[in-house]
Amino acid sequence: MGRLGKSDVIDKLNANDSQSSENINRNIGNSIIVNEAIFKKVFQHSSDIMYREITIHSQTKLLLIYVDGMVNTDIIISNILEPLMYKGLPQGLGAVESVFEMFEQERFSVLQTKKVSNIDDISEHILKGNLAILVDGENIALLADVKKIETRSISDSAIEPVLRGSRESFTENLRTNTTMLRRILATPNLKIDSLKIGKLTKTDVAVVYIEGIVKPSVLNDVKKRLKQIQTNAILESGIIEQYIEEDQFSPFPQILNSERPDVVAAGLLEGRVAIITNGTPFALIVPMTFWSGLQAPDDYHQRFLFVAMIRWVRYIFTALSVFLPSIFIALTNFHPEMVPPDLMLNIAALRERAPFPTVIEVLLMEFMFEGLQEAGLRLPKQIGPLVSIVGALVIGEAAVSAGIISAPVVIVVATGGIAAFIIPRYSFSFPLRMLRFPLIILSGTLGIFGIAIGISTILIHLLNLQSFGTPYLSPVAPLNKRGLKDVLIRWPKKLVKNSKGDQV
Amino acid sequence: MRHTAKICFLSLLPLFITTGCWNLKEPDQLAFVAGNGLDLTKNGKLEASTLLVIPAGIGGGQINGGEKKESYQVMNATGKNVSDALDNIQSKLSRVVFAGHRDIFLVGQSLAEHGMGNTIDTFMRSSQSDMRAMIYLVKNGQPKDVFSSAPFFEPFITTTLSEEQEAIGLKPYLAREFVADVWSDATQPLLPVVSLNPSTHYSYNGSAILNKDDGVKLVGFLDKEETSYARWLTNRLISFTLTAFVSKGNGNISLSLDNLGRRIKVLQVGETIQIDVHLTGGGTIIENSTKLDSSKRKDLLLIQKEISLQTEKSTQKLVKKVQEAYKMDIFGFGESVHQQYPLQWKTLKHNWTKTFPTVAVSVSVDIRINDSGLTHSSLNKP
Numbered sequence: 024m025g026r027l028g029k030s031d032v033i034d035k036l037n038a039n040d041s042q043s044s045e046n047i048n049r050n051i052g053n054s055i056i057v058n059e060a061i062f063k064k065v066f067q068h069s070s071d072i073m074y075r076e077i078t079i080h081s082q083t084k085l086l087l088i089y090v091d092g093m094v095n096t097d098i099i100i101s102n103i104l105e106p107l108m109y110k111g112l113p114q115g116l117g118a119v120e121s122v123f124e125m126f127e128q129e130r131f132s133v134l135q136t137k138k139v140s141n142i143d144d145i146s147e148h149i150l151k152g153n154l155a156i157l158v159d160g161e162n163i164a165l166l167a168d169v170k171k172i173e174t175r176s177i178s179d180s181a182i183e184p185v186l187r188g189s190r191e192s193f194t195e196n197l198r199t200n201t202t203m204l205r206r207i208l209a210t211p212n213l214k215i216d217s218l219k220i221g222k223l224t225k226t227d228v229a230v231v232y233i234e235g236i237v238k239p240s241v242l243n244d245v246k247k248r249l250k251q252i253q254t255n256a257i258l259e260s261g262i263i264e265q266y267i268e269e270d271q272f273s274p275f276p277q278i279l280n281s282e283r284p285d286v287v288a289a290g291l292l293e294g295r296v297a298i299i300t301n302g303t304p305f306a307l308i309v310p311m312t313f314w315s316g317l318q319a320p321d322d323y324h325q326r327f328l329f330v331a332m333i334r335w336v337r338y339i340f341t342a343l344s345v346f347l348p349s350i351f352i353a354l355t356n357f358h359p360e361m362v363p364p365d366l367m368l369n370i371a372a373l374r375e376r377a378p379f380p381t382v383i384e385v386l387l388m389e390f391m392f393e394g395l396q397e398a399g400l401r402l403p404k405q406i407g408p409l410v411s412i413v414g415a416l417v418i419g420e421a422a423v424s425a426g427i428i429s430a431p432v433v434i435v436v437a438t439g440g441i442a443a444f445i446i447p448r449y450s451f452s453f454p455l456r457m458l459r460f461p462l463i464i465l466s467g468t469l470g471i472f473g474i475a476i477g478i479s480t481i482l483i484h485l486l487n488l489q490s491f492g493t494p495y496l497s498p499v500a501p502l503n504k505r506g507l508k509d510v511l512i513r514w515p516k517k518l519v520k521n522s523k524g525d526q527v
Numbered sequence: 528m529r530h531t532a533k534i535c536f537l538s539l540l541p542l543f544i545t546t547g548c549w550n551l552k553e554p555d556q557l558a559f560v561a562g563n564g565l566d567l568t569k570n571g572k573l574e575a576s577t578l579l580v581i582p583a584g585i586g587g588g589q590i591n592g593g594e595k596k597e598s599y600q601v602m603n604a605t606g607k608n609v610s611d612a613l614d615n616i617q618s619k620l621s622r623v624v625f626a627g628h629r630d631i632f633l634v635g636q637s638l639a640e641h642g643m644g645n646t647i648d649t650f651m652r653s654s655q656s657d658m659r660a661m662i663y664l665v666k667n668g669q670p671k672d673v674f675s676s677a678p679f680f681e682p683f684i685t686t687t688l689s690e691e692q693e694a695i696g697l698k699p700y701l702a703r704e705f706v707a708d709v710w711s712d713a714t715q716p717l718l719p720v721v722s723l724n725p726s727t728h729y730s731y732n733g734s735a736i737l738n739k740d741d742g743v744k745l746v747g748f749l750d751k752e753e754t755s756y757a758r759w760l761t762n763r764l765i766s767f768t769l770t771a772f773v774s775k776g777n778g779n780i781s782l783s784l785d786n787l788g789r790r791i792k793v794l795q796v797g798e799t800i801q802i803d804v805h806l807t808g809g810g811t812i813i814e815n816s817t818k819l820d821s822s823k824r825k826d827l828l829l830i831q832k833e834i835s836l837q838t839e840k841s842t843q844k845l846v847k848k849v850q851e852a853y854k855m856d857i858f859g860f861g862e863s864v865h866q867q868y869p870l871q872w873k874t875l876k877h878n879w880t881k882t883f884p885t886v887a888v889s890v891s892v893d894i895r896i897n898d899s900g901l902t903h904s905s906l907n908k909p
Binding site for chain 2: 355356357359360364367368369370371372374375377380381467468470
């Protein structure tokens with residue numbers, strides 16, 4: 024092939040552009056100039072890709088390619104460049120083969136090396152923070168793992184706080200996250216399968232499970248669904264969730280997400296499968312049931328009597344958060360005889376000057392409440408408290424004293440709203456908040472009968488819903504007495520035995 | 528298939544929302560009724576009266592600024608029958624009358640004397656009627672006057688009336704019990720009575736005996752003490768303060784009784800029926816003006832015996848009075864016969880009204896003093 028000028032090579036490449044882009048499985052050539060040109064073409068307009076040419080004994084040329092900022096330059100200098108440039112090869116550098124021998128023998132003191140010749144593979148590795156070393160006269164590149172990516176350190180869980188239990192939460196880095204799981208579950212049975220999803224992002228996704236405990240059908244189902252994802256980008260585990268969940272139109276989430284390693288570990292121990300995605304601290308846990316949406320991470324860490332009580336408080340508040348506004352409407356507007364007389368008269372007294380019908384009042388207040396929540400969420404932290412002050416003043420106080428909204432409605436909406444905050448899994452409160460609105464309209468048109476229709480519809484939907492083959496309402500429907508103990512009162516740990524007779 | 532189902536649902540949805548069953552009534556479209564009364568006017572016309580709650584008058588905090596309104600309004604109207612009278616009341620009101628929270632139902636004396644079976648039926652049948660409402664008979668007055676009397680504690684008189692019975696230790700006599708009595712084979716209703724004082728305030732005043740076999744007509748009255756004994760006999764008494772003269776100690780003793788009980792034993796000797804009533808009660812001495820020392824067992828037993836005996840006498844007197852003067856089985860003895868001699872009852876029940884006055888009733892009372900009521904020895908040294 025002989026030596027070609029750089030410009031010639033680029034011209035040639037441009038001429039072959041259409042052809043070469045079709046041919047994805049291209050390999051690099053022998054000439055380092057050609058190879059350099061190839062990569063410069065691949066990484067066009069990318070100022071963060073560094074090319075470092077090294078001449079040793081004015082003979083052999085090496086080319087290092089890496090992404091600036093993603094590699095540990097200390098390691099490159101001390102472990103790769105130094106042996107090559109200063110110490111030289113033991114007997115002076117003879118032929119090219121010697122360098123390659125060094126590669127063969129893997130004399131570089133880095134942890135992971137790999138030999139690859141495919142251009143796409145090489146460029147992908149470069150982009151993931153590896154160092155590519157190309158040698159003149161060799162059609163193979165050595166990839167050394169010298170990754171050093173700046174990540175957030177492990178911190179407290181922001182959205183799943185606990186009173187008792189581990190404080191750490193996942194970070195954006197997949198490896199850090201799997202490490203945390205390994206630390207909790209020190210068993211070789213903890214399996215971490217990885218795959219890449221997304222044509223452009225090539226996001227690392229790990230399927231984590233414990234062999235021997237996991238249900239094989241669930242595992243296979245997860246893997247199958249993950250492989251079927253056809254998309255350019257996976258930016259967050261939520262995108263994966265949307266691809267693999269069963270019913271996109273259901274208001275209920277069918278996959279649990281958590282940023283806590285202990286929650287994921289607990290899930291794995293129950294035979295679930297976790298899906299950890301690089302770039303997000305939120306891991307997915309499948310299958311999910313209705314009840315797991317109402318369980319807090321430290322339910323199992325506190326003493327059982329208290330947890331049993333708190334669970335029931337949670338169940339009752341969950342029901343309140345969905346049904347309270349609609350029940351209020353149905354009772355006051357359709358069935359006033361069902362309200363205790365004194366209470367009814369009080370409500371009537373407070374409604375004397377209310378300008379809107381109760382249904383409209385409730386809808387208005389619910390709408391405002393949702394708006395307040397969203398505003399509080401999106402605002403910069405510095406002006407966050409402002410929203411609550413303005414919201415509480417305007418909606419709670421002023422609206423009532425101005426006679427625009429009657430006071431009982433404010434109480435009902437606020438109670439329902441607070442009730443939704445008690446739900447430990449934040450994503451699980453969305454369906455409850457959403458379902459309020461159709462129920463309000465139903466009860467505003469049909470009274471208690473309307474609520475009955477609404478409840479029946481929700482129940483039928485929940486009974487039909489499945490998450491990776493597990494009925495959503497299990498163990499309540501279908502009934503499983505052993506599981507029921509955990510749902511109703513969280514039976515003491517010592518007295519719970521799993522199917523194999525071991526203490527869980 | 529799914530698609531058509533969806534279309535059907537979506538097309539039916541507006542039907543629900545736009546038409547719905549709009550029996551929706553905001554609380555401010557309703558006139559809440561706290562009490563209803565029925566009576567006859569002097570010229571024999573049926574008059575209905577209604578105590579309406581005015582929500583704006585009963586608080587509501589900062590909402591109602593300005594002048595303080597009355598918390599209630601009494602509306603009266605006459606009519607051909609109950610519905611007509613109520614309709615005439617409605618025609619004077621801008622809000623729909625809502626009787627679901629009615630606490631009290633009053634019957635005037637003149638209506639009761641005339642027989643209230645026909646008229647009261649309308650109230651009891653109404654779907655809005657709360658069977659936990661209470662029924663009173665108004666003696667020497669009209670329901671509307673009771674409604675108009677100013678209450679002390681509550682914003683309107685009906686709440687006061689509904690708490691009255693429990694406060695004086697009677698088991699509240701509810702509408703459903705009245706209905707049950709009227710429908711029973713034997714028992715005659717015993718309605719609580721209120722009457723108006725000259726100071727236009729009501730007072731509880733014993734009870735009225737009605738004859739359900741004759742259009743629920745008023746037969747006679749029992750005074751407060753008699754009512755308590757009668758209620759004890761029917762097991763509708765919760766607590767009771769009994770004062771008796773103890774001759775051996777030459778003074779009065781008051782007992783606060785609770786744990787009241789009653790046992791009825793029916794004996795059939797040949798054709799005649801004999802009823803043995805055994806009354807029990809436990810009590811605390813609350814006042815002792817006798818020379819007896821209740822802390823001594825001997826004296827205590829004496830007091831116990833004396834009081835039991837006296838109660839026995841008064842109860843027996845009451846039973847005799849009812850049997851002879853009113854001839855109405857307000858004690859529910861017929862029910863006991865029914866329970867203990869179900870076969871014989873089948874023939875007896877047709878004639879029970881006539882049999883009752885001739886039945887031999889014996890009453891035995893067993894009062895136990897559980898607490899001598901002493902915190903220290905008496906200041907009144909013998």
